[in-house]
Amino acid sequence: MKFPKLKGKAVLAPMAGVTDVAFRALAVKYGASLTYTEFISSTALVRGSEKTLGIIKKDKSENPCAVQIFGGDLKDMADAAKILEKKFDIIDINCGCPAVKVIKIGAGSILMKEPKKLAKILSTLTKEVKIPITIKIRAGVYGKKNAVEVAQAAEKAGASAITVHGRTLGQGYSGKADWDIIKKVKKAVGIPVIGNGDITSPEIAKQRLEESGVDYIMIGRAAMNNPYIFKQINDFLKKGSYTKKDSMEQFREYAVLAKKHKLDFQLIKEHAIRFTKGMPRGARTRDKISKCKSFEEVNSVIKSSALCPYQ
Ligand SMILES: Cc1cc2nc3c(=O)[nH]c(=O)nc-3n(C[C@H](O)[C@H](O)[C@H](O)COP(=O)(O)O)c2cc1C
Structure with a gap:
């Protein structure tokens, strides 16, 4: 399935405990062109967990809206995808989470170590549902920056778009996001690429878009206390200036x-x-x-x- 053409260049990152439905609606009001729920466990969803059902609330203004899932059981992931396609426009698979409880079940960033397993998940899910399946990866696992290899395997297996956070798993949130690797991924695949990491101002947003050639940029922490950044970026890209909001x-x-x-x-x-x-x-x-x-x-x-x- 083709990834939709978005109305603006900047999308809101999935952030656990931050991007609840109200926060996402506010980001849309300010111009985010795509929103993501925080990651949810596909197994918890299939089992009907109340908490998970709360997370997947969606505001009418979120159009399109992606739901992000993680899981270690392929059948649960497929069943969850079938439930979620009724409500969401895109299903994103988390391939970047460093949490031990996620890695332990073979999910999150560990999937970058196993591109074949990720390809199997993608080819299964793309057969099960009619909406685009995307992935969000990191630059690599520890020292090894294998984002290009993972992105190519994912495209072959049917992914509709790829988000790359330019840090390795080992980096966590330290150091700088490597935008060279993001640029390499963009050059290596034909599907849309969303670049992510350390975009904290409209000026940096513009520079990253121009230098890397990515289709879209994703904003995380900089939106946490200033979701208005989406309007600032959109204005700056359009007319070279922007205002602030208290x-x-x-x-x-x-x-x-x-x-x-x-x-x-x-x-x-x-x-x-x-x-x-x-x-x-x-x-x-x-x-x-x-x-x-x-x-x-x-x-x-x-x-x-x-x-x-x-x-
Ligand atoms: C509080 C918090 C929660 C996060 N939760 C998720 C998540 O649920 N799924 C995910 O893929 N990334 C998650 N991330 C990572 C962000 O989506 C993003 O990749 C990262 O913050 C880098 O972008 P930034 O420099 O714009 O913040 C989270 C980040 C933060 C700070």
């Missing part, structure tokens, strides 16, 4: 969406803490927020912190 205003919009989707208060609180990152007196405000027991309390801390322009 992060508390962004949080307020997030909170409205989170309430609409009846999200857990704990999630809202964690986002409030993230949105205050990098602000004057942020540490004191974060400490106060962490003690709050209701949304109203969070709101009043933000208002009284003098960080908020709408007091």
